[in-house]
Amino acid sequence: MKKSHLLAIGVIVVAIGIIIATAGDASTYVDFDQAYQLAESGKTSSIHVVGSLKKDSNGNIIGLEKSADRLSCSFILVDDKNKEQKVVYNEPVPADFGKSEKIVVIGEYHANQFIANKILLKCPSKYQEQKLKAGV
Amino acid sequence: MHYFIGNLGHFFIITTFISSAIAAFSYLKAQTQTNLEQKRNWINNARTAFYIHTIAIFGIVFSLFFIIYNHYFEYHYAYSHSSIHLQAQYMVSCFWEGQEGSFLLWMFWQAIIGVVLINTQKNWEAPVMVVFGCVQLFLASMILGIVIPLIDTKLGSSPFILLRDAMDAPIFKTQPEFVPKDGNGLNPLLQNYWMVIHPPTLFLGFALTLVPFAFCIAGLWQKKYSEWIKPALPWTLLCGAVLGLGILMGGYWAYETLNFGGYWNWDPVENAVYVPWLILIASIHTMITYKNSETALKISIILVISVFILILYSTFLTRSGILGDASVHSFTDLGLSGQLLVYLLFFTVLSIALIVLRWKQIPSSDKEVSIYSREFWIFLGATTLCLMGFQVLIPTSIPVYNSISELVGVTSNLAPPANQIQFYSKFQLWFGAAVALISGTGQFFWWKKLDSSGLRKQLLFPVLLSLIIFAIIISVGKVYDPAYLVLTLASVYLIVSNANVLLTLFKLNPKLSGGAIAHIGIGLILIGILFSAGYSKVVSLNNTGLLYSKEAGTEFNRDNLLLFINETRTMAGYDIEYLGERVQAQNKSGFIKKSDIELTNDPFKVVAKKDVLFKEKKLFSSKDTININPENTYYEIELRKNGKVAASLFPRIQINEAMGGRIASPDIKRNLGSDLYTHVAAPMDPDAEVDWGKTEELKITFGKNFFVNDYVAVLEDVKRLDKLEGVELLKEDVAVQAKIKIQGEHELYYAEPVFIIKDRSQIGRIPSEVKDLGIKITLLNIHPETNEFSFAINQRQKDWVIIKTLEKPLINILWLGTCILMIGFCVAMVRRFIEYKASAKAN
Numbered sequence A: 001m002k003k004s005h006l007l008a009i010g011v012i013v014v015a016i017g018i019i020i021a022t023a024g025d026a027s028t029y030v031d032f033d034q035a036y037q038l039a040e041s042g043k044t045s046s047i048h049v050v051g052s053l054k055k056d057s058n059g060n061i062i063g064l065e066k067s068a069d070r071l072s073c074s075f076i077l078v079d080d081k082n083k084e085q086k087v088v089y090n091e092p093v094p095a096d097f098g099k100s101e102k103i104v105v106i107g108e109y110h111a112n113q114f115i116a117n118k119i120l121l122k123c124p125s126k127y128q129e130q131k132l133k134a135g136v
Numbered sequence B: 001m002h003y004f005i006g007n008l009g010h011f012f013i014i015t016t017f018i019s020s021a022i023a024a025f026s027y028l029k030a031q032t033q034t035n036l037e038q039k040r041n042w043i044n045n046a047r048t049a050f051y052i053h054t055i056a057i058f059g060i061v062f063s064l065f066f067i068i069y070n071h072y073f074e075y076h077y078a079y080s081h082s083s084i085h086l087q088a089q090y091m092v093s094c095f096w097e098g099q100e101g102s103f104l105l106w107m108f109w110q111a112i113i114g115v116v117l118i119n120t121q122k123n124w125e126a127p128v129m130v131v132f133g134c135v136q137l138f139l140a141s142m143i144l145g146i147v148i149p150l151i152d153t154k155l156g157s158s159p160f161i162l163l164r165d166a167m168d169a170p171i172f173k174t175q176p177e178f179v180p181k182d183g184n185g186l187n188p189l190l191q192n193y194w195m196v197i198h199p200p201t202l203f204l205g206f207a208l209t210l211v212p213f214a215f216c217i218a219g220l221w222q223k224k225y226s227e228w229i230k231p232a233l234p235w236t237l238l239c240g241a242v243l244g245l246g247i248l249m250g251g252y253w254a255y256e257t258l259n260f261g262g263y264w265n266w267d268p269v270e271n272a273v274y275v276p277w278l279i280l281i282a283s284i285h286t287m288i289t290y291k292n293s294e295t296a297l298k299i300s301i302i303l304v305i306s307v308f309i310l311i312l313y314s315t316f317l318t319r320s321g322i323l324g325d326a327s328v329h330s331f332t333d334l335g336l337s338g339q340l341l342v343y344l345l346f347f348t349v350l351s352i353a354l355i356v357l358r359w360k361q362i363p364s365s366d367k368e369v370s371i372y373s374r375e376f377w378i379f380l381g382a383t384t385l386c387l388m389g390f391q392v393l394i395p396t397s398i399p400v401y402n403s404i405s406e407l408v409g410v411t412s413n414l415a416p417p418a419n420q421i422q423f424y425s426k427f428q429l430w431f432g433a434a435v436a437l438i439s440g441t442g443q444f445f446w447w448k449k450l451d452s453s454g455l456r457k458q459l460l461f462p463v464l465l466s467l468i469i470f471a472i473i474i475s476v477g478k479v480y481d482p483a484y485l486v487l488t489l490a491s492v493y494l495i496v497s498n499a500n501v502l503l504t505l506f507k508l509n510p511k512l513s514g515g516a517i518a519h520i521g522i523g524l525i526l527i528g529i530l531f532s533a534g535y536s537k538v539v540s541l542n543n544t545g546l547l548y549s550k551e552a553g554t555e556f557n558r559d560n561l562l563l564f565i566n567e568t569r570t571m572a573g574y575d576i577e578y579l580g581e582r583v584q585a586q587n588k589s590g591f592i593k594k595s596d597i598e599l600t601n602d603p604f605k606v607v608a609k610k611d612v613l614f615k616e617k618k619l620f621s622s623k624d625t626i627n628i629n630p631e632n633t634y635y636e637i638e639l640r641k642n643g644k645v646a647a648s649l650f651p652r653i654q655i656n657e658a659m660g661g662r663i664a665s666p667d668i669k670r671n672l673g674s675d676l677y678t679h680v681a682a683p684m685d686p687d688a689e690v691d692w693g694k695t696e697e698l699k700i701t702f703g704k705n706f707f708v709n710d711y712v713a714v715l716e717d718v719k720r721l722d723k724l725e726g727v728e729l730l731k732e733d734v735a736v737q738a739k740i741k742i743q744g745e746h747e748l749y750y751a752e753p754v755f756i757i758k759d760r761s762q763i764g765r766i767p768s769e770v771k772d773l774g775i776k777i778t779l780l781n782i783h784p785e786t787n788e789f790s791f792a793i794n795q796r797q798k799d800w801v802i803i804k805t806l807e808k809p810l811i812n813i814l815w816l817g818t819c820i821l822m823i824g825f826c827v828a829m830v831r832r833f834i835e836y837k838a839s840a841k842a843n
Helices: A003-025 A032-040 B003-032 B036-069 B076-081 B099-120 B125-142 B193-221 B229-257 B268-288 B294-319 B337-361 B374-396 B398-407 B420-447 B452-477 B482-508 B510-534 B553-559 B811-842
Strands: A027-030 A047-053 A073-079 A084-089 A102-110 A113-122 B146-148 B153-155 B561-564 B568-571 B574-584 B591-593 B597-599 B605-608 B612-614 B617-620 B625-627 B632-641 B644-649 B652-656 B661-665 B667-670 B674-683 B696-700 B705-708 B711-720 B734-743 B748-751 B754-758 B762-766 B768-770 B775-783 B788-795 B800-809
Touching: A003 B374, A003 B420, A027 A032, A032 A047, A032 A102, A084 A102, B003 B036, B003 B125, B036 B076, B036 B099, B036 B125, B076 B099, B099 B125, B099 B193, B125 B193, B125 B337, B193 B229, B193 B268, B193 B294, B193 B337, B229 B268, B229 B294, B229 B811, B268 B294, B268 B374, B294 B337, B294 B374, B374 B420, B420 B452, B420 B482, B420 B510, B452 B482, B482 B510, B510 B800, B510 B811, B561 B568, B561 B574, B574 B800, B591 B612, B632 B674, B632 B800, B644 B667, B652 B674, B661 B674, B674 B811, B734 B775, B734 B788, B748 B768, B754 B775, B762 B775
Parallel strands: A027 A047, A084 A113
Antiparallel strands: A047 A073, A047 A102, A073 A084, A102 A113, B146 B153, B561 B800, B568 B574, B574 B591, B574 B632, B597 B605, B605 B625, B612 B617, B632 B644, B632 B652, B652 B661, B667 B674, B674 B800, B696 B788, B705 B711, B711 B734, B734 B748, B734 B754, B754 B762, B768 B775, B775 B788
16 A cells, blocks of 8 residues: 555544544534533533523613622523523623623533523624714 | 715725726736737736726725724714724724725735736736736725615625714714714724734735735646746745734734733634644645655645635635624624625635646656655645644534535534633644654755665754753653643754754755744744643632632632732732722823822813822823823732832723723733733722721821821821812801821822811811722811811721732743744745746746
8 A cells, every 4th residue: 555545544534533523522502491401411511502681672681780899790691492591600791792682602501590601792783783872 | 074085985996896807807818818919918908907906905095094084983984993082003903993994904915915926927927917806806896885786786895884874873864964073982902002013914914825826826727837836935935924923913912912811712713814824834835845746736736725715714704794603703794795705616616627627737646755755744744734724624614514504404503612722722732743743853854865774863863852851841840741741842852853954054054944943933832832821820829818709709719819009918929019000191101190190071181180200200290181091090010029129010901881891901021931911800890889987086286196097197287278179269268278198108198188167157078088098088177276186087998909810831932933933934935035036037
């Protein structure tokens, strides 16, 4: 067998290994019910939940609580199936939080609380929802 | 309303779009023309078109800057990305906060490179510039902002759109001429000098990837299968340097400005530039050996094209909004995804078609490559680099798989790995070690033909030396992790073997030393990354025994240090003391104590209470008006060793409601061996209610010392006031101000409480607070009969700040390695430019 063939086989093996490893380490997007079931069945790996903040008709966020020192916060996230869930985040409220259209929380269930390790915000296009500071 | 400048800008955009099309078409005509006369005419046409194109781009840049500089907030771009108080040096950053501006920047660089190529590449001008023209056409279409009449689709998004056309605000219905008084402002994180130079560098790197691509396409098209490499190689090296520098600058900016404590986060946006760079480096290596190996030629063609396609792919990823659920900082969707996809697919399909068409004709050989040849090691290294990139590309593209599977009707819920840093590091570390071992060994074959016994002889000394240095490093650095051990050994070996080659080369011909220097740089970078990331540790351990916050969890309470003002603590072998809040004057370096200034009605202006000194230098005189940015507060923290000041740190908190609250930026104490990276984890809440505790009453006479909260104080003076701001004094009213001198830890403070009798009966008291000492003094009463004065003294908890400090060992090795890598690139580039010029002359 030629060396170049050996090298090619080596490359293919590593490439397949990388794909398998990625599939193994990849997380999943789930809703809160699925996340809860996963936690119940003993799976502790972090998962992604996509949802939006609970807001009233004026667009104010409902259920956002900051700790006294503002170092941690909790809020209510409504997932795609309209299930509401309190999410606890051990960091200050992220910048642009209120403006976000969609929020991705990465974390896991502990008892009945969802603990987020990381939050990603998807902010609306500046063309759509930006409010004009009229007269300022 | 200033319509002219916007119309002018838009006119320039249309000009760039049309002229790039004309340039591409004319160059195409010139290339296919056999009649020399006509060929010359077409070339002249094409050049004129491209020069007009370039001038028009300068016109767009000028118009947009004019709008931003003059605060024309009737334009959406100025309103969204700038504000009245934005400092001039950051205005240029507005260009890259928005997508349109960054497309513009990209076009700008490519136009300049195009002009350079027109003037230097006589033989290649026409075919290469056809590719340039096409790429410029696509980019110009991104900022065109024109609705195509028949199919009713908008092409591109113009930076010159008016606010009223961009936004559906009710005010424009009643007042179409309405112009907001101020803009939304630039993201505070971009108000940093690194953000002024990092994006242009990165986009120059992006633009430079077009050069090898255009040469390669031209070569395939003109069937000059190997000739294109010589002129392309120096440009590819320049590209490798600039893109690499751009990436590392981004990391340096993140390190200095963001507070996640590192320089690299494996975010999809970062990965999207990292992968093309790796492939670019692989392509440089195969391009160098094309002469000796025809296999290298084929691989070079594939790699060079892949780099450009990957750049387009990363543009698509970061700008189409597809990463929205996966990345922290991608652009928002401007509705350009379709256009971006066409851009990506056009060049992908075109290049693949061209390769397939020409594949059989590209020279190739069946000769087997020997393990003892440099070609073998180059292939091995290039392959490893490609796999290294592949490993990052596969998970980064997860959102794309989801979108594709949705297109075919399958819902996929695959998400990127939850802990990105850990995930990518565990793979990249091994790839890094492999690259180091391969390039370390490959160097021995580079300059000499060796067989197995010759290799053994050559390897003996460097391997031994590497092992000795390795043993020293691991025992001093206490490295025990097996993966870290392997990477350390491989990096040391890479440095030693290349230093060995470098010494020989310096004697022979220093011009050839670029490769060896660059490899030493890579070795240093790997060691720097390994130690600064792998052995980063929190040193701001809570040694007070206090629990700062019950809600915040044990980690927060363990890893953060609470500092009360003017109270010394110890941390990482230093005495550390918090000295108070500072502000920074605009247009003047240095920091100003908040206790030295008085606020005015305009938050951007303050008045000096006394002469303002910084490091014994006078910045302002008493009563001067100082322009500040009220969003920024700096917390002065002093580090001392053996009583001597080792460093004054000024970590910053920026409060910006539009951007969503508090943003902390670190300050860094740089030592040779390690950095102390400090940021404010929690500042005092300025809105929180103050608990002034119990009131203590004292009767005092002039000149007699007394104690206020353990500080020595003395009543110096009591005088009658004629005027009092905010209170109207009539003839029979009395206002008296006492002046109490208090000796603080570091300086003297004066408390000046006021006592007022109005209308002969009403008594008013204006207390005076000394913020740094946490005390408040009120003049309660005057006893003329005994010459005594009664004061009320209140104390509160002293000002405090909670900081987090990380120690980053050997991070300077990373920055040093970066500089050495850049030097290596430059040396190699100069050499290849000279070589190319010599060969062009010979022809």
